[in-house]
Amino acid sequence: xxxxxxxxxxxxxxxxxxxxxxxxxxxxLALRDGQFSFVIFILAxxxxxxxxxxxxxxxxxxxxxxxxxxxxxVGPTRALxxxxxxxxxxxxxxxxTVIIGAVLSLSLIYVAFGSExxxxxxxxxxxxxxxxxxxxxxxxxxxxxGYRGMxxxxxxxxxGLLGVLGSTYLFTEHLEPLDLLPAxxxxxxxxxxxxxxxxxxxxxxxxxxxxxxxxxxxxxxxRHYHYALLIMGMVLWTAFIVLTAQSIIDYFALVPLLxxxxxxxxxxxxxxxxxxxxxxxVVALSTFLLAFVYYITQMV
Numbered sequence: 001x002x003x004x005x006x007x008x009x010x011x012x013x014x015x016x017x018x019x020x021x022x023x024x025x026x027x028x029l030a031l032r033d034g035q036f037s038f039v040i041f042i043l044a045x046x047x048x049x050x051x052x053x054x055x056x057x058x059x060x061x062x063x064x065x066x067x068x069x070x071x072x073x074v075g076p077t078r079a080l081x082x083x084x085x086x087x088x089x090x091x092x093x094x095x096x097t098v099i100i101g102a103v104l105s106l107s108l109i110y111v112a113f114g115s116e117x118x119x120x121x122x123x124x125x126x127x128x129x130x131x132x133x134x135x136x137x138x139x140x141x142x143x144x145x146g147y148r149g150m151x152x153x154x155x156x157x158x159x160g161l162l163g164v165l166g167s168t169y170l171f172t173e174h175l176e177p178l179d180l181l182p183a184x185x186x187x188x189x190x191x192x193x194x195x196x197x198x199x200x201x202x203x204x205x206x207x208x209x210x211x212x213x214x215x216x217x218x219x220x221x222x223r224h225y226h227y228a229l230l231i232m233g234m235v236l237w238t239a240f241i242v243l244t245a246q247s248i249i250d251y252f253a254l255v256p257l258l259x260x261x262x263x264x265x266x267x268x269x270x271x272x273x274x275x276x277x278x279x280x281x282v283v284a285l286s287t288f289l290l291a292f293v294y295y296i297t298q299m300v
Contacts, residue, residue: 010079010090012056014281017288018193019052020045022163024291025182029164030171031298032244037171043108044167047128050101055135057094061087062139062146067208098132105131112170120173127166134158149213155194160187181240182294188233189260189287195226196280199273219273226267230260230283237290249297256290 023044030036064080065087079085085093105128113120134154138146145154164183165175198205198214199222206215214222234257241254263282270276 006079006084007093009077010057010060010085010093011053012060012076014076015056015284016049016052018159018190018284020048021190021288021291022159022186023048023167024288024295025164025186026167026171028291028295028298029168029176029179029182031295033172033176035172037112040108040112040170043104043111044170047101047104047108048163050097050104051131051135054094054097054101054132055138057090057097058136059139059146060085061090061094062141062144064090066139066144066147066210094136098136101132102128108170113173124166124170127162131158131162146212147210149211149216151194151198152191152213156187156191159190160184178240178244181236181243182291185233185237185240186287186291188229188236189283189290192226192229192233193280193283193287195222195229196267196276196283199223199226200277200280202273223267227264230264234260249300253290253294253297256286256293259286259289 023041026044027036027041060078060080064078077084080087080090106125109121109124109128113124115121137144138151138154145151161183164186165179168179169175195214198212201210202212202214202219202222205212213225217225237257238254241250245251259282263279263286266279266282267276
């Protein structure tokens, strides 16, 4: 396998649509308020992609070092666990991606706020640093929070609340109370994607001592938790559209929920959790499409 293909494998490009969903949602909310900026939009997308790739590199490294990735693992091949990348090369990739993410985030903050709003700038610099730290500490280190059942909390915060509300504020420099509904929606759906991943890996994670929330809850309760995440997301998103729709076009943003409903049926009727691997892209793409369609409807 060529070097480029190996790095693309480690970057796990299939995770990128979900990671940028919050940016599209924030852009849609900015369009609604007539305060959209194309430059901020592009910089926000690039920054988010850099952070997601960093998270994927760090996840590959952390699980590989701990021995979590092995021949019994279900899902895509990991670069370190399969021997395609050495620890040194992957660590250098992590460092490089941290630098790229930091430069992009500082550029984004400067374009959005200039150099005079010191308080706001410091807050967003802190959030950027927190995003970098969270991306690394998910699986790396002795106290990796992904091994202590805390991954769901961080995904909910960074993919939902901070992802949507933070990107919206970059465009508008203010937030509306109803903006919390789409932020919570993406938080619940993104957490459902992580939970689905952990449901798939539940048996193997339990064997190697990785205590995800799925492992803690067990095979039956984790399904109920999964349904709760999806139902909360659907209810909140429907409420947001009903409360804010200005034309029939806005209701098209509800269409991706049909795929979520179908997914819930698949989860209910699938006996073996590892068989749910194919559903990861269903929920991830449905979440992205929900945000993307809302963005498009606000352009019309």
